[in-house]
Amino acid sequence: MSHPARPLRVVPAARAPGPTPADGAAVLDEIGAFVSRFNAFPDEHCVPTLALWYAHTHAAEHFYVTPRLILSSAEPGSGKTRVLEVAQYLVHAPEMTISASTAALFRMVNAAPITILFDEVDAIFNPKNGGNYEDLRAMLNAGYKRSATIARCVGDAKAMNVQRFKVYAPVALAGIAGHMPDTITTRAITIHMRRRAPNERVEPFKTRRIETEAEPLREKLAAWVASVADRLDDAEPDMPEGVTDRSAEIWEPLIALADAAGGHWPDTARAACAHFVANNDPHKGSLGIRLLADLREVFTQRQADRLSTAAILEALYANEEAPWGDLYGKPLDARRLAKELDRYGVKPTVYKAEGKPTRGYLATGETGLADAWKRYLPADPGSTA
16 A cells, blocks of 8 residues: 655754753753643653653764654554654654655755654554565664664666765654564654543644744753753663663663753653563564563463473463464464574473473573573563573
8 A cells, every 4th residue: 555755844943052051850841741731641651751752852963872762552543643743843853754755764864963753654564555665664773873874876877876874863653553663663662652531631732832832942952952962972871670781772861861850850760761661561572572472471380391392382372362373374383383483592302201202392401491581581580491
């Protein structure tokens, strides 16, 4: 299904910051209060996260990574677009779009620092639509890190040159849940929006009024961020317990800004970080991660250190919330199970059970499951690992 291109919507960049930036905590509080007027969010951690993400767009060049922001929901009409509409008046150099071509985005990002606000991305990345958007996915993945470039051949056949495009840019993506590539979600903070309940009230979105009210807020935000920018280059903020590796990398810019703001923001940011990282369900990752997680549950529930392939498949089929009973039109079988686990260094083995040779999998050992659980899943104290 094709989607006609729509013109990009441009909001003028904030004027040059004034000489007397306001207190950081107060500015972020104002941003949070403004954002809260137009959306009903699922929990108290969403607004502080958005305020800090908007702030980081004004200092993206001072960070090694710029976390992607994903706004997802089960159904349309859940406020995702409204979040982007408000964001365009608060972030640095916004480019709000629905169907910009990858080539156009390449050139815009390469020309000057911008913040991409991409709506309806579920229509782009939905495999049912048959489109080939690997270039866009590659750009969004690579542009997560400041040093990234993407090489492309430009010019005609007689004068072909290789040009390296800078693709580093803050990106917010909104769409229906389930269609975002895993390579993007693992670089993102994801806020799962939901429809407002009948008793939840928000202010109507009036463009002219919002633009007028937001302009001084964006100027204050830009001025404050500029005043602390030099402190951000070498910032190495302490992370909440259990937040490491990619999760720590994602949250470092936001927590660094929270520490610079002071007041309640250092604690507020870390609470939000712990919340979103803890709610990153391993079952929502790749098929392989889902399989590892479900196998850990099976071994834990049975308090087993080894299980036959037949017992494993029976237990996986019994999980009605899992895809194993109908995986692309047929149930998971022993061959597919072995193929999926082989990628993680896990291999089937033959052991004796009730005096008979039995083919299955071990929890421990060089080719057992425990090492993969430890490396690819969040810690689970109840696991046999």
